[in-house]
Every structure is written in structure tokens, then in C-alpha cells.
Amino acid sequence: EDKVVQSPLSLVVHEGDTVTLNCSYEVTNFRSLLWYKQEKKAPTFLFMLTSSGIEKKSGRLSSILDKKELFSILNITATQTGDSAVYLCAASGSARQLTFGSGTQLTVLP
Amino acid sequence: NAGVTQTPKFQVLKTGQSMTLQCAQDMNHEYMSWYRQDPGMGLRLIHYSVGAGITDQGEVPNGYNVSRSTTEDFPLRLLSAAPSQTSVYFCASSYSSSNGEDTQYFGPGTRLTVL
Numbered sequence: 001e002d003k004v005v006q007s008p009l010s011l012v013v014h015e016g017d018t019v020t021l022n023c024s025y026e027v028t029n030f031r032s033l034l035w036y037k038q039e040k041k042a043p044t045f046l047f048m049l050t051s052s053g054i055e056k057k058s059g060r061l062s063s064i065l066d067k068k069e070l071f072s073i074l075n076i077t078a079t080q081t082g083d084s085a086v087y088l089c090a091a092s093g094s095a096r097q098l099t100f101g102s103g104t105q106l107t108v109l110p
Numbered sequence: 111n112a113g114v115t116q117t118p119k120f121q122v123l124k125t126g127q128s129m130t131l132q133c134a135q136d137m138n139h140e141y142m143s144w145y146r147q148d149p150g151m152g153l154r155l156i157h158y159s160v161g162a163g164i165t166d167q168g169e170v171p172n173g174y175n176v177s178r179s180t181t182e183d184f185p186l187r188l189l190s191a192a193p194s195q196t197s198v199y200f201c202a203s204s205y206s207s208s209n210g211e212d213t214q215y216f217g218p219g220t221r222l223t224v225l
């Protein structure tokens with residue numbers, strides 16, 4: 001059975017801190033790993049990773065995949081209150097359907 | 111493009127009632143999926159479709175039916191609503207890619223309460 005596990009489940013930081021969110025996966029015939037940000041609405045796409053060791057960056061956010069150890073991390077530097085959200089990790093396998101982790105609730109305090 | 115649209119946005123049902131959640135996409139995507147999201151449990155796949163006329167069960171299919179008569183539409187039917195089906199429902203679509211790119215585009219969600 002495909003499985004995605006995220007840690008920590010929740011995180012409270014202050015503005016300006018740097019955070020690292022973790023995602024491990026066990027997926028048959030792995031194709032890609034995706035990160036989403038979810039505020040009080042539908043998830044919005046952040047990154048998709050298919051190759052090991054290649055960092056993807058978008059502003060203060062970056063992510064990298066390790067296909068040997070079956071995990072990915074999402075880094076957010078210089079956090080802002082607008083970064084407060086649930087961050088979802090999902091892995092795509094042989095059926096091309098996504099298996100989601102339960103998410104990390106990030107709260108950034110002013 | 112409107113992307114992925116869902117109706118209704120909110121719905122309250124009584125136990126035993128039936129209803130259909132509508133989902134449509136105008137991106138000509140082959141793949142469409144329904145997820146439910148409950149607190150602390152992330153998104154769980156209910157049913158999915160890899161093309162018109164083809165559907166399959168996901169992780170939590172019981173109590174739900176789907177059909178895919180056109181590429182654009184993928185309705186989710188609750189046959190006899192139960193309080194355990196109180197949840198937020200998301201529809202998503204994606205295109206087939208040969209290089210592993212499986213980005214899914216989500217609709218805005220339907221918040222369903224079953225009393």
C-alpha cells in the first residue's frame with residue numbers, strides 16, 4: 001500500500017525563522033513528488049520533483065528530493081505570517097494517482 | 111479557462127438523502143479524481159478516472175459512485191448519505207505526461223454536512 005508520512009505534524013515559529021518540513025514516501029513505481037500549500041481553501045501547487053538532488057526554488061521556498069532514501073524536504077527561509085498554512089506532500093505512483101500525507105500545519109507568529 | 115469547477119460550494123443533507131457533487135474541467139485533462147479531506151487525515155482518494163468511460167476505486171470508495179461519460183465532467187454521487195460522509199470534497203484533474211509530471215489542479219471544494 002502506498003504511504004506518505006510528513007513531519008512534524010505542526011510547527012510554530014516566529015517571523016524570520018527558517019523551517020524545514022519533511023516528507024517520506026513508499027510508493028509503487030514512483031513517478032513524482034509534489035508539494036502543495038493549503039490555506040482555508042483548495043491546495044495550491046508549489047513544486048514537483050522527479051529527479052534526485054536537483055533543488056527547486058521559488059523565492060524563499062525550496063525543495064529537494066532524495067530517491068535513494070525516499071524523502072523530500074521543503075525549506076522556507078525568512079518566514080512571514082503569510083506562510084502560515086498546511087503544507088501537503090503527495091507522491092505519484094504507478095496509477096498516476098496521488099497519495100497524500102496528512103500535512104504539516106505551519107504557524108508563523110509576528 | 112475556468113480550470114476545475116465544483117458545485118455546490120456548501121451542502122447540508124439529512125441521513126439517508128442522496129445527492130450529486132458536480133465537477134467539471136475545461137483543460138481537456140484525461141485524469142480526474144475525487145478526494146475527501148478530514149481534519150488530521152490529509153486528502154484521501156475516493157474514486158478516479160483515467161478517461162471517459164473508465165473509472166476506478168481509490169482508498170475510500172464505499173458509499174460513493176462515479177461515472178465519466180465525457181472528458182469534462184466527473185460527478186460524485188452519494189447514494190444514502192451518512193454522518194461519516196461529512197467532509198470537504200475536492201475534485202482534481204491532471205494530464206497524462208510521459209516524463210513523470212503529474213501536477214493535479216484542484217477545484218475549490220464542496221463542504222458537505224450530513225445531519
